[in-house]
Amino acid sequence: MPQPLTTGALDLLVTSLGSAVDRFNADFVVHLEADTWILNQLIIIRYLQKLQADPDSVIAASTWSADRAPEWKNSNKPGKRARHALARIVRPLGFSYGIRQEKSLSTQFFIAKATPAFMQMIESLTANDDDFLEKLLYSAVLKRFGAKGIVGMPEREPVHPKFRNVCTALSLYCQHWPSAEDAPHIDTEPFLAPTDRLQGKRESLASARFALQGPHMRRLLESADLRYYNGDAKRSS
Incomplete structure (x- = not known):
């Protein structure tokens, strides 16, 4: 029976990491949620090397942060527009005014050392469905390993709204x-920003130009009717 969102996501996280380590005797794990693809393996190699070079580190991930400034800029309330102006002034000075949820780690994509201590930490996580899983992971890593345990991914900071759907620097x-035909459009979805790039899986794969393409990849790239592809899934963000 499907579990609620947060507890279900945690169960998948714990089960998938445990299964990968047990099956492959892995030294590292790369965790990607089902709708998330990394199309350049050199990105993964680069962060594996960073983790390997730093004995204190255990996990490489971005936060799950959100930038309020775009919302403030387009607000009809003078106070919020003033906050946007203030953010533009203080951010070049090193302040992250208007950035929320910085004390979090993205469970959507991360790379970690599969040490016994890290796996024990993952297996000890518990959550209620109103919890913020990304905050739980951050708190657990910080408590067990300290800030030195985290290798950040600044290419994606802040995640929302600019890099929620695409972060080309991380592929x-x-x-x-x-x-793209199935993706929401800015004229029908008010949550979208003009910078959102909702090109879809087919376009993402086409832009990667892989030399080797398996049968399922070719089917997605070449099929005239894509209703077969997860056809009953909700398409909203």
Whole structure:
């Protein structure tokens, strides 16, 4: 029976990492949620090398942060527009005014050392469905390993709204839609910003130009009818 969102996501996280380590006797784990693809393995290698070079580190991840400034800029309330102006002034000075949820770690994509201590930490996590899983992971890592245990991914900071769906610097695509035709459009979805790039899975794969393509990849790239691809799934963000 499907579990609620947060507890179900935690169960998948614990089960998938445990299964990977047990099956492959892995030294490292790369965790990607089902709708998230990394299309350049050199990105993974680069962060594996960073983790390997730092004996204190255990996990490489971005936060799950959100930038309020775009919302403030477009608000009809003078106070919020003033906050946007203040953010533009203080951020070049090193202040992250208007950035929320910085004390979090993205469970959508991370790379970690599969040490016994890290796996024990993962297996000890508990959550209620109103919890913020990304905050729970951050708190657990901080408590067990300290800030030195975290290797950040600044290419994606802050995640929301600019890099929620695409972060080209990480070759990361986290979109639910088989193609751009299935993706929401700014004229019908008010949550979208003009910078959102909702190109879909087909376009993401096409842009990667892989030399080797398996049968399922070719089917997605070449099929005239994409209703077969997760056809009953919700397409909203």
